[in-house]
Amino acid sequence: MAQIILSINAGSSSVKVSVYKANGKSEDPTQLAEAQVEGLTAPPAKLKYERGDEKVKGKELDGIKTQEDAFRFILDQLTKDEGLPELNHIEDIKFTCHRVVHGGDYPRSQIIDEDTYHHIETLSDLAPLHNAPALTIVHAVTSLLPNATNIAYFDSSFHSTIPPHIHTYPIDQVIAKRNQLRKYGFHGISYTFIVHAVSAYLSKPTSTLNIIALHLGSGASACVIKGGKSLDTSMGLTPLAGLPGATRSGSIDPSLIFHFTHDAGMPSRSSSKHMHITTAEEILNKNSGWKSLTGTTDFGLISASDKPECQLAFFILVDRILNYVGSYYLKLGGEVDALVFAGGIGERGARLRSEVVGRARCLGFELDEGRNEEPGDGVVTDVGREGARHRTLICRTDEQLEMARGVTEESERFEGGEIAG
Numbered sequence: 001m002a003q004i005i006l007s008i009n010a011g012s013s014s015v016k017v018s019v020y021k022a023n024g025k026s027e028d029p030t031q032l033a034e035a036q037v038e039g040l041t042a043p044p045a046k047l048k049y050e051r052g053d054e055k056v057k058g059k060e061l062d063g064i065k066t067q068e069d070a071f072r073f074i075l076d077q078l079t080k081d082e083g084l085p086e087l088n089h090i091e092d093i094k095f096t097c098h099r100v101v102h103g104g105d106y107p108r109s110q111i112i113d114e115d116t117y118h119h120i121e122t123l124s125d126l127a128p129l130h131n132a133p134a135l136t137i138v139h140a141v142t143s144l145l146p147n148a149t150n151i152a153y154f155d156s157s158f159h160s161t162i163p164p165h166i167h168t169y170p171i172d173q174v175i176a177k178r179n180q181l182r183k184y185g186f187h188g189i190s191y192t193f194i195v196h197a198v199s200a201y202l203s204k205p206t207s208t209l210n211i212i213a214l215h216l217g218s219g220a221s222a223c224v225i226k227g228g229k230s231l232d233t234s235m236g237l238t239p240l241a242g243l244p245g246a247t248r249s250g251s252i253d254p255s256l257i258f259h260f261t262h263d264a265g266m267p268s269r270s271s272s273k274h275m276h277i278t279t280a281e282e283i284l285n286k287n288s289g290w291k292s293l294t295g296t297t298d299f300g301l302i303s304a305s306d307k308p309e310c311q312l313a314f315f316i317l318v319d320r321i322l323n324y325v326g327s328y329y330l331k332l333g334g335e336v337d338a339l340v341f342a343g344g345i346g347e348r349g350a351r352l353r354s355e356v357v358g359r360a361r362c363l364g365f366e367l368d369e370g371r372n373e374e375p376g377d378g379v380v381t382d383v384g385r386e387g388a389r390h391r392t393l394i395c396r397t398d399e400q401l402e403m404a405r406g407v408t409e410e411s412e413r414f415e416g417g418e419i420a421g
């Protein structure tokens, strides 16, 4: 009997679910189908579906507003697809992997039992756009797919190698330790994929790989990776810090919010029994970023528009990215194998890459504009000018595949024992 893995990636604006057939421990699982509901922050949500040659793109969906709605819709689509007989018996779904953004101190993936579930719930306040929605999907899976073992993969785990002088905030350390206030960092499942893909592409062992990686999606972050490990990243205690995003401000002067509204410290409308966020957090997480500047969360539209507000948003992102490229280059002492673009904007935003790399020329990064415009669809593509001092790459990151690999490699750690081919 084939063992089926469902890999579920709940982002802030999308839910992506990939279905895999396991091929034993040492081989990558085979993808059978991938469904994606995107645009949850820019309704109507849209469906993208791929199974073999069958492709649906941009189908508008009514009434799909939350990550849970999106997941339920996708599961229905998958189990009803006659071209996907592997999912006709849902009891064959052995593992469901869930991307959980904030994992606190968890250094690696965990089976989601009652304790883990509640621990993830307590971290919801620190990732208000992510943890609670991911748990609604875990909850749905337990009732819809009772035979599946749920495993959480944490975005924060990859950054457990960040040293204390980088992850410590200069505040009272008694309070910092008691309340676990430090930099955690996120997008780590994506950065793990990027490390493996780029080291294979460059034929360099991961332990010697030095890169500056940019994961630019609805949430955007930068990461400096030294010897294959995270040395620093732009997100912090929460995914709000660092680069701006679709609805997030990114880093601002912390005092700003008290000048913005007198209600900053009051509980927000989004607070619930399990998640407590203030008006300040609500404003900075949900009503800022591209949405507040331009009225759209779609960076593709922003990049293509010559409206002044779109130009402003576009160059704000360019500027903030350069802050990290410059400082991370220093942190690597100039020993950089590549600058890597990933995530929806990083992979599809030719104009953004061109503006960023053009300004990083003094560091030795240069683009081949032709390849930048039409990079093809390999997992890793070199878009740098031949002969440039450092390479510039695009990596089509795949968080679902990274989680599914994790399951097949470590299946004996999880309930259900060794994975079969």
Ligand SMILES: Nc1ncnc2c1ncn2[C@@H]1O[C@H](COP(=O)(O)OP(=O)(O)O)[C@@H](O)[C@H]1O
Pocket: 011, 012, 013, 014, 216, 217, 218, 219, 246, 297, 298, 299, 300, 301, 303, 343, 344, 345, 346, 348, 349, 350
């Ligand atoms: N051609 C494009 N140029 C720039 N950005 C794009 C383009 N196409 C899509 N995007 C942007 O990619 C972002 C979504 O990235 P993705 O990584 O899929 O998001 P998520 O964080 O939800 O996983 C959206 O802001 C979308 O507008």
Ligand SMILES: CC(=O)OP(=O)(O)O
Pocket: 010, 011, 012, 013, 101, 155, 186, 187, 217, 218, 219, 220, 239
């Ligand atoms: C951590 C984070 O911001 O994730 P996403 O970009 O998927 O919202």
Ligand SMILES: [Mg+2]
Pocket: 011, 012, 217, 218
């Ligand atoms: Mg994402």
